[in-house]
Every structure is written in structure tokens, then in C-alpha cells.
């Protein structure tokens with residue numbers, strides 16, 4: 001489908017309206033519409049009202065949301081939560097020097113109980129990751145569970 005060409009602008013008597021781009025632009029030389037000279041910060045802003053309570057942290061009116069870079073802004077709180085979650089995951093690295101991988105000695109471990117030296121939980125020895133090499137004849141054995149390995 002061919003888009004119809006826009007009709008040229010005409011005066012009421014039928015003569016064409018000529019749009020002079022230079023004249024149009026000349027009329028806009030009075031000042032900037034954006035940028036630093038146009039910024040109305042604080043009391044220079046017509047909407048500024050000193051009587052309204054403002055947030056101490058970022059100066060925003062207290063009924064409005066914090067500035068996005070403020071520590072109390074929602075997004076920042078979310079980041080803090082993410083940090084907390086990271087901190088709560090404590091990676092316990094236990095010394096596994098004298099421990100053997102269960103896979104190699106599993107035939108010794110059927111029916112044997114184990115106790116994890118990392119998190120102190122009781123489990124079945126074949127379900128552990130490693131067991132102490134001196135405990136293969138014992139029950140229960142010292143072990144390292146899969147979470148602590």
C-alpha cells in the first residue's frame with residue numbers, strides 16, 4: 001500500500017504556506033530549553049515548598065521515594081538483602097588430609113554409620129563424601145558429608 005503524500009499547507013485563499021526553517025529556528029534563540037541554565041534546583045524551583053518534610057538522607061519530599069542512589073532507596077535495600085544472603089552461606093572447609101573418598105572404600109561402609117566432622121550431622125557412611133582412613137574398621141566412622149566436602 002502506498003502512503004498518500006501529505007498535502008502542502010495552504011492559506012485560506014489557496015496560496016501555499018512556505019515554512020522558512022531559518023525563521024523558525026531564529027525564533028528559538030532566546031535560551032536553552034535543557035541543561036544547567038534551565039535546571040531549577042531547590043528553592044529556585046517553582047514547585048519547591050520549604051514547609052514540606054524532606055528526607056534527611058537524600059532531600060526528597062518524605063512522601064516520595066528516595067533518590068535512586070540513596071542508601072534507603074528500595075533497590076539499595078534489595079542489594080543489601082542479597083549481600084546478607086551471601087554472608088549467611090558459610091562455606092566450611094574442613095581439613096580432609098586423612099580422609100579417603102567414599103567411592104574407593106564403599107565396600108567397607110555398608111551398614112556403617114557416620115558422623116560429619118564439619119556439621120556434626122549423622123548419616124549413613126556410603127552417603128558421605130569422605131571417611132577417615134583410620135576408621136574403616138569402626139562404627140560409626142568420622143566422615144565429611146557432601147555439603148562440607
Ligand SMILES: [Zn+2]
Nearest residue numbers: 057058066070
Ligand atoms: Zn533517601
Ligand SMILES: [Zn+2]
Nearest residue numbers: 116119145148
Ligand atoms: Zn557436614
